[in-house]
Every structure is written in C-alpha cells, then in structure tokens.
Amino acid sequence: MNLKNLSLATALLAGSFAATNAQAEEPVTVYTVTQHLADFAERLGGDAINVTFPVPEGQDPAFWRPSIALIADYQQADLILLNGVDYAQWVRNASLPRRALVNTARGLDDQLIRTDTVTHSHGDGGEHSHASTATHLWLNFDLATAQAEAVFSALNRELESDLPDSNLDELKADLTELNQLAEALPRGHEIITSHPRYQYLADRYGLSIRSVNWEAGATPTEENWAELDALLDDQAAKVFIWEAEPATAGDQGIQNRNLNSVVFAPGDRAGTDSDFIELMRQNLAALQAALEAE
Amino acid sequence: MTFKQSISWLIGSLMLLLAVNAYGHSLSVFAWVEGDTLMVETRFASGKIPVSGTITLYDGYDQKLSDHPITGEEVERLPLPNWESGLKVESSTGDGHDNYWILTPDDIRQQRDQETQ
Incomplete structure (x- = not known):
C-alpha cells in the first residue's frame, strides 16, 4: 500500500468512525x-x-x-x-x-380524582353516562x-x-x-376559579375551591357573571383565580364583587416566559398574597 | 381478509372499545384501509351501530373531500380517495354526536403494504 492509498484508507476509516459516532450521538x-x-x-x-x-x-x-x-x-x-x-x-x-x-x-x-358522573339520554344512542x-x-x-x-x-x-x-x-x-410553599398557604378561605382545573391543588393542600366554567382570556358574559353570583350567593369567597391574564372588564367585575383577583397558570400551555418550577413559584406567591390580603 | 388484516381489525376493534369506554358521551370512530377501500366503524357508547348520519372525509390540509351516508352497516366501505396528505374520517350522527379518526400517509401506506404481502 503506497502512502496515498494509506492516507485514503485512514480518511475513510476516520469518516466511518465519525459517522458511527454521529449516529450514536443523535x-x-x-x-x-x-x-x-x-x-x-x-x-x-x-x-x-x-x-x-x-x-x-x-x-x-x-x-x-x-x-x-x-x-x-x-x-x-x-x-x-x-x-x-x-x-x-x-x-x-x-x-x-x-x-x-x-x-x-x-x-x-x-x-x-373522579369528577361528577352524568347519565342522560338523547338521540338514538340510548341512555349513556360520562x-x-x-x-x-x-x-x-x-x-x-x-x-x-x-x-x-x-x-x-x-x-x-x-x-x-x-x-x-x-x-x-x-x-x-x-410542596412546602403550597402547604404554607393560608387555609380557611373560600376560593373560586375561572375553570375547574385545580382539583388536585385543593385536595392535596386543603384549600376550599369551587369553580365556574369560563373561557380563558375571554371577557365574561352576563351568563358567566350570573353563574358566579349564584356561587357567591351560596357562600361568600375571598379569592378568584384566573387560569390566564383576564380581560380588563373581567378583572374589574371580580374586584367589584370584593374578590381578590389572582392568576394561577396551570403550566400545561405554551407561551409562558418561565419554566414549570418558576411559574409555580410565581403562582403560589401570588395566591398567598391574595389569600393574606384584606 | 388476510391474517395480518385480521390482526389489524382486532387491534382496531379493541381500540374502538377502549375509546367507547373512555368517552361515554361521544361517538367512537375507527378507520383503516384495505386495498382501495376505506373501512369505517362507528359506534355509540352503548355499542350500538348508528343507522343514520354522515361520514365526511378530509385531506391532510383539512379540505373536505366527500360526504357519505351512514347506512347502518357494522363496517362502512368507502372508495379510498386521494390519500397522499393523509385522511381525517369524521362520523356525525347529529344530536352533538360526532368524532373522528386520523390516518397519516404512513398509516395508509403500511396498511396497503400489509395487504400485498
């Protein structure tokens, strides 16, 4: 094997190793x-x-x-x-x-956590439940x-x-x-959330949470306000949790009802600037402040 | 039906059953391809086969391709349309009951390949 061939063989061998490594490291x-x-x-x-x-x-x-x-x-x-x-x-x-x-x-x-089971009948599907x-x-x-x-x-x-x-x-x-931050949240205050997403938070950390069912970010309709007022008639609450930044009119409506308004992003959606841990730290700090506020 | 197709159908039926159990309220839809035929199964939560309604096919860009009446057959057999971008198979029986199944181009290619083996 002359020098030229040896160089070519060496280059091919090196290329082969590089390819194998690239594949292994993909x-x-x-x-x-x-x-x-x-x-x-x-x-x-x-x-x-x-x-x-x-x-x-x-x-x-x-x-x-x-x-x-x-x-x-x-x-x-x-x-x-x-x-x-x-x-x-x-x-x-x-x-x-x-x-x-x-x-x-x-x-x-x-x-x-199992949520409500509803049994009903309509169409030609017969009675069914979810x-x-x-x-x-x-x-x-x-x-x-x-x-x-x-x-x-x-x-x-x-x-x-x-x-x-x-x-x-x-x-x-x-x-x-x-966990420690959530366990330190003040108990004994009623909380209402804009969407039923916080069952595990309530269950694990002993919080009293009820929910309306509002669209995230949308301005609440008259029907939405009536839904909330019915809950408040049943039992007063101190804090209202939004899952995303509310529309101005929505936030104003909450303050008019003497509720402390707070955003607690659940962390499943794209578009937050913080990673999950930092987002939850911010959520928990905001919730703590809202629960402690007058 | 070949052995492989029978296995595909069995797995599909099992998935359909699981879907029925998981979504008590919704309709369940499963679709697969045999040769140039699109096979579509639609079920209510109760397991009942709907006797009326519509199967709508969409391409991979969500453009509607065609409508087909549900006839009450256990498996509706439809001509396979152009599938290069994939297919969305949507069944609707009215009263808010509808659901869909997605077939990607790879799904369809593999199912057609199975048949020719």
Whole structure:
C-alpha cells in the first residue's frame, strides 16, 4: 500500500468512525402533550434529547387537534410523553406507536380524582353516562414528582444509558420546595376559579375551591357573571383565580364583587416566559398574597 | 381478509372499545384501509351501530373531500380517495354526536403494504 492509498484508507476509516459516532450521538426525539412534561424532559434529558411541544400558544393542549402532518411527526418520535387520564383527547383518535408511548400517570390510579358522573339520554344512542377524571394532576406536586420519575425512567430506557441521577434529584428538590410553599398557604378561605382545573391543588393542600366554567382570556358574559353570583350567593369567597391574564372588564367585575383577583397558570400551555418550577413559584406567591390580603 | 388484516381489525376493534369506554358521551370512530377501500366503524357508547348520519372525509390540509351516508352497516366501505396528505374520517350522527379518526400517509401506506404481502 503506497502512502496515498494509506492516507485514503485512514480518511475513510476516520469518516466511518465519525459517522458511527454521529449516529450514536443523535439526540432522542421526545414529543409531549403538555408544557410541564416538556420542561421536565428538558431538565432531565439535557443535550441528549430534543424535546418538542408543538401546541401553539393560546391553545388549550387538552382539546387541541393536531394536523395530520403533526400527528405524523408524533409517530416518528422516539418517545411520546402523555399526561394520562385522557388529557389531550386527540391521542385516542390516531394510531401512535406503542413502543414510544409513556403514560406518566401510570400507577397513580388510586390518587386520581373522579369528577361528577352524568347519565342522560338523547338521540338514538340510548341512555349513556360520562364519568371523568380530573386531568391536572401535576398541581399536586407529589404527583408531579411521580410524573418526573416516569419521564426519567423512560429517557434512561430509550437512551440505553444512565442519565445523571442529579438531574432527577434536583428536579425533585424543586418540587419538594413547591410542596412546602403550597402547604404554607393560608387555609380557611373560600376560593373560586375561572375553570375547574385545580382539583388536585385543593385536595392535596386543603384549600376550599369551587369553580365556574369560563373561557380563558375571554371577557365574561352576563351568563358567566350570573353563574358566579349564584356561587357567591351560596357562600361568600375571598379569592378568584384566573387560569390566564383576564380581560380588563373581567378583572374589574371580580374586584367589584370584593374578590381578590389572582392568576394561577396551570403550566400545561405554551407561551409562558418561565419554566414549570418558576411559574409555580410565581403562582403560589401570588395566591398567598391574595389569600393574606384584606 | 388476510391474517395480518385480521390482526389489524382486532387491534382496531379493541381500540374502538377502549375509546367507547373512555368517552361515554361521544361517538367512537375507527378507520383503516384495505386495498382501495376505506373501512369505517362507528359506534355509540352503548355499542350500538348508528343507522343514520354522515361520514365526511378530509385531506391532510383539512379540505373536505366527500360526504357519505351512514347506512347502518357494522363496517362502512368507502372508495379510498386521494390519500397522499393523509385522511381525517369524521362520523356525525347529529344530536352533538360526532368524532373522528386520523390516518397519516404512513398509516395508509403500511396498511396497503400489509395487504400485498
């Protein structure tokens, strides 16, 4: 073998190694159905993964319908992180690869909150009922911790290597801090929320929460105000929680009813400037101030 | 129906059953492809097959392709339209009962490939 051939062979061998390494180091692709799961995955997986949460800002991920092209993207993902409990209803309307699906609520059945069951009859479908389960389980930070552990386990399995345990330990420490902040919230005050999303927060931290069912960000209608006034006639309340920044007229209407108005973003939507932990710190601080205010 | 198609149908029926259980209120829809035929199953929560209504097909850009009456058959068989961008199969029986199934181009390609194997 002359020098020229030796150089060529060396170059080919080096190229081959480079290609193999590039293939081995290609990040695992992770798609999620909520922003909070995307935040967890990014913190736990770091540079070893590429995380995509494709729900556009301003849309509710629970009821969002992806385009067929986006469903095809989900189908190509190495991992699809689901919240479970029938959150992201579109998941049941398409074929997703079983190998990639990770139900982060698996094993939490006995801690889930069942909501009202309604039985009724109309059309030619006969009598039927719908029972459902409250979906925002991550607002109980113990359950959020269980979800983080499920994500960590799935990432390790997919990467076929061990991510640093410190990644999980640090996230769990932050969630423990959130638990402490939520446990320190003043009790004994009535709270009303703009949407029934806070069942786990109420249940885990002993808060008394009732809900109206208003559209996030929209100006409340006369019917909406009547719904709220009926609740207040039943029992007075101190705090009103919005899930997103309210319209000015909405906020004014709340203040006119002598309620302390506060935004507590659930953390599942895109478009917040903060990651999940920081967002929850802000939420809890704002709620504490509203509960303590005169 | 080949063995593979039978397995696909069985898995699909199981998914449909799970969907029925999960969504007591809504209609459940499952669709798959056999050759040049689009197969559509629609069920009420009770398991009953609707006897009237409409199946509407949309392409991958959400453009409506065609309407087809629900005839009460256990499986409605429709001619497979142009599917290059995928298909959304929407069944509606009125009274607020409607639901859909998505077939991506890969889903359809794989199901057609299965049949030819």
